[in-house]
Amino acid sequence: MFSVVNPMRRSVFFLSDHTGITAETLGRSLLTQFEGIEFQQTSWPFLDNMEKAESAVSRINRAAREDGCRPLVFSTIVDTEVRKVILTCRGAVFDFFDAFNDKLENELGQPALHATGRSHGIGDFQRYASRIDALNFSLSNDDGLMASNYPASDIILLGVSRSGKTPTCLYLALQYGVLAANYPLTEDDLKAGLLPKVLAPYRDRLFGLTIDPDRLHRIRTERYPDSRYSQLRQCQFEVDAVESLYRREAVPFVNTTSMSIEEIAATIMQRAGIQRRLYG
Amino acid sequence: MFSVVNPMRRSVFFLSDHTGITAETLGRSLLTQFEGIEFQQTSWPFLDNMEKAESAVSRINRAAREDGCRPLVFSTIVDTEVRKVILTCRGAVFDFFDAFNDKLENELGQPALHATGRSHGIGDFQRYASRIDALNFSLSNDDGLMASNYPASDIILLGVSRSGKTPTCLYLALQYGVLAANYPLTEDDLKAGLLPKVLAPYRDRLFGLTIDPDRLHRIRTERYPDSRYSQLRQCQFEVDAVESLYRREAVPFVNTTSMSIEEIAATIMQRAGIQRRLYG
The missing domain is CATH 3.40.50 (Rossmann fold)
Incomplete structure (x- = not known):
């Protein structure tokens, strides 16, 4: 039937x-x-x-x-x-x-091996280790906790809370082996309207993320409804301020609103001209 | 020329x-x-x-x-x-x-769209959000800090320090949208030789990682040379104890020594029969 x-x-x-x-x-x-x-x-x-x-x-x-x-x-x-x-x-x-x-x-001019499991295998130890190192680097640097690691970084992502810094850093590590740190711009930084001093020595490796205020409001509301943090008005203030800061300080930036993590990462790799440390 | x-x-x-x-x-x-x-x-x-x-x-x-x-x-x-x-x-x-x-x-029976950027695009908001949620879940659960989140998890990975829990959890989140928590088995747990009580209600979603002592020694030495933690003898003790524990408690486990993160994740998905929440 x-x-x-x-x-x-x-x-x-x-x-x-x-x-x-x-x-x-x-x-x-x-x-x-x-x-x-x-x-x-x-x-x-x-x-x-x-x-x-x-x-x-x-x-x-x-x-x-x-x-x-x-x-x-x-x-x-x-x-x-x-x-x-x-x-x-x-x-x-x-x-x-x-x-x-x-x-x-x-x-x-040679036959294929027809061997199983050669793609997405471990490859050599050094390659594996560099990927895990990149991942650990990005975890230990998360949310600017380890500014002492900035000198070793390939890139430092800036952005307001929930604009996509952490997932992007992790993806950059996994896919490209890139050492990605991040710095979350706080309300104080935004009010000052200047790059935080700790970032000054690394101007050439800064890259900014931004996001539409509506989307940011939606993302923050899912986590913390009814908070000042998630209010549309607060999101609008932060996004306006962060974009002004990027422009004033000539930090390249990308709007992540309609992008996947893969797209954000690939865009940053290309626009910042980062050398990848490995091929997926 | x-x-x-x-x-x-x-x-x-x-x-x-x-x-x-x-x-x-x-x-x-x-x-x-x-x-x-x-x-x-x-x-x-x-x-x-x-x-x-x-x-x-x-x-x-x-x-x-x-x-x-x-x-x-x-x-x-x-x-x-x-x-x-x-x-x-x-x-x-x-x-x-x-x-x-x-x-x-x-x-x-229809022509292809020939439209750019449809692969690895953001897809719908809900799909994107569930992926980021999974990533945040695995970050907030890292190293057993949030046992209160265990009830919501799809899987809880066990293992000694540096056996690959964190990268695997992150990859499970990114690739499959799976809510992966982890619990690092401490020396006290290993000496007791029993599953920690906090894990008892979740026996059916436990999965163990193990690793060859030589490899563990090498990985730990790169991070903390000359420590007790990185000594081959200590690594041997921990690996022996953790494998005995898995066997005694009937926790399924996989040896990650010669596996990439992709392989570990795919193996766990299959052996634990986890329902994926999204297709990469």
């Missing part, structure tokens, strides 16, 4: 013999180009033997039966035998290595 | 009209399948108009001249006109949308 076909709903499977991060990135990036369809997503990581492959095929075929249309299957599986099993499923398979591997082997 | 061709060194460009994260993830994932070649990587995000496309082509062609062989170009550019310009370069272009888009349009 088949259920009614609903073309506005499609099952999507992300298959990977490892973490699944590449498969998800690939598939999601393609799917964002299509609107009005509800994608029912299932991620299947560590799919690294024939038994698991057969389970996945059964699961995909069941979705095909229930949906009455072909599931979309994004696969980054490397192992040749496991891939063959997956290709027998009743889904439309988008096989990442199949798409690019021949061309890449030709270009590089 | 051409420089000497060195086939063990290739220039690689990641081109994107947005953050570049998808282009880097895909390209790096393919490149990890080839060994013995030094890849000189350059990321070019926000490449979203003809002028920038022409600059990129010049830069790629210069690399081709200097290297004496074709650079590898991984592109996730969506705009048709910009893509046409990139295709004129003297590199081997791996065009991500070109590879999959026709098939996907056919499957879904």
Whole structure:
């Protein structure tokens, strides 16, 4: 028995013999180009033997039966035998290595290893350590608690409370290995209208965040409703003051209101011309 | 004038009209399948108009001249006109949308939007907020400071100091929107050999991390050389004790020694059967 076909709903499977991060990135990036369809997503990581492959095929075929249309299957599986099993499923398979591997082997004049788990693996110890160091750096510097670490920083983010400094610093560390510190501009700093003295030696590595007052008001209200801190009027004052400060002191800045953490981080990397310490 | 061709060194460009994260993830994932070649990587995000496309082509062609062989170009550019310009370069272009888009349009029965910046964008406010909430949750819970938040957690990670709890919690928040708390097992806990009472109500959401004593010794020594804390003997005691505790209390655990943060997080998601709150 088949259920009614609903073309506005499609099952999507992300298959990977490892973490699944590449498969998800690939598939999601393609799917964002299509609107009005509800994608029912299932991620299947560590799919690294024939038994698991057969389970996945059964699961995909069941979705095909229930949906009455072909599931979309994004696969980054490397192992040749496991891939063959997956290709027998009743889904439309988008096989990442199949798409690019021949061309890449030709270009590089050597066969691919077809080895599992090389992407998003630990790499060498030094690379791993530098990433963790960057993360710890940004945690220990959070909210300007460790100004003594500013000399070692690659970048120091400024902004009012809840403008996105902490998530951005953490992402800069994880994705790029960048040593990101931050300084939260207080009401006193804003009233003075000048850069705090502690920042003066580091003018060339300052980068400001700003945000629309309405959005800031909404974010702060979720945390501290009915506080002076979250009032729209207070948010407006702080945002006006911080933007004036950035302009007066020639600190480059970006408005984070409609940006994701990834977008804020990539924008800062480019505009501040920061050297990354690692590739994702 | 051409420089000497060195086939063990290739220039690689990641081109994107947005953050570049998808282009880097895909390209790096393919490149990890080839060994013995030094890849000189350059990321070019926000490449979203003809002028920038022409600059990129010049830069790629210069690399081709200097290297004496074709650079590898991984592109996730969506705009048709910009893509046409990139295709004129003297590199081997791996065009991500070109590879999959026709098939996907056919499957879904509608044309792709060809709109820039839809991947890694902010999405809806609620999705963004839940990710930031998860991040803040994991920051506020760091090192067991807020046991009062345990009831709301999706998972509570256990482990000795420097076994990877904090980075894993942050990554679980960023990538999956999961509310991850952690509890650092102290020497007293280890000597008692029992689960701390504060954790008793949450047995079903505990997950342990362990690590090889040599590696732990190395990590701790980088931070605190010549301390009792970093001595190999102390590391051995703690690791032995924590693994005994996990076994005695039937807490599932994973050895993080040779795993990246992504791998640890994906492993925990799967083994603990956690429902993700968002797709990266």
